[in-house]
Amino acid sequence: MLSLQEISDRMEIEDLMVRYSHAVDTHQWELLDEIFTADAHIDYTAMGGPAGDLASTKTFLAAVMPNFSAFQHMIANSAIRVEGDHATARTMCHNPMVVTGADGHQRLMLCGLWYHDTFVRVDDQWRIRQRIEEKSYMFVAPPADAVMS
Numbered sequence: 477m478l479s480l481q482e483i484s485d486r487m488e489i490e491d492l493m494v495r496y497s498h499a500v501d502t503h504q505w506e507l508l509d510e511i512f513t514a515d516a517h518i519d520y521t522a523m524g525g526p527a528g529d530l531a532s533t534k535t536f537l538a539a540v541m542p543n544f545s546a547f548q549h550m551i552a553n554s555a556i557r558v559e560g561d562h563a564t565a566r567t568m569c570h571n572p573m574v575v576t577g578a579d580g581h582q583r584l585m586l587c588g589l590w591y592h593d594t595f596v597r598v599d600d601q602w603r604i605r606q607r608i609e610e611k612s613y614m615f616v617a618p619p620a621d622a623v624m625s
Contacts, residue, residue: 497549546574561597581619588612
């Protein structure tokens with residue numbers, strides 16, 4: 477049976493991952509400072525992005541996310557393992573995004589991935605020290621008007 481501390485740790489880690497999704501989906505890059513450690517390593521290369529530190533990740537997201545007119549980061553099925561002040565998790569992410577192509581048509585891009593996270597408790601707060609994406613799938617649908625004709 478899980479102890480109250482283990483239950484609390486898991487809930488705090490799950491909340492941290494949800495806060496990441498909300499920060500990205502609302503373009504609140506400054507909130508990432510409360511989610512990641514100052515020395516965090518973030519690797520988006522599996523889905524075509526960069527790998528780097530927190531500052532370069534915030535710069536990347538601020539430059540790239542405005543290219544999408546709609547998006548959501550939905551997470552689920554986290555397998556969390558807590559060992560004292562350290563934890564790891566593998567979490568599913570479904571990330572639909574709408575992108576406008578060079579032809580002016582909007583396309584739905586579906587991204588499925590796994591987050592492989594390493595967490596550390598800093599000043600009694602959980603933070604992500606490392607996030608590595610693992611690609612599951614990426615699909616770009618044809619424009620809706622092309623499907624309708």
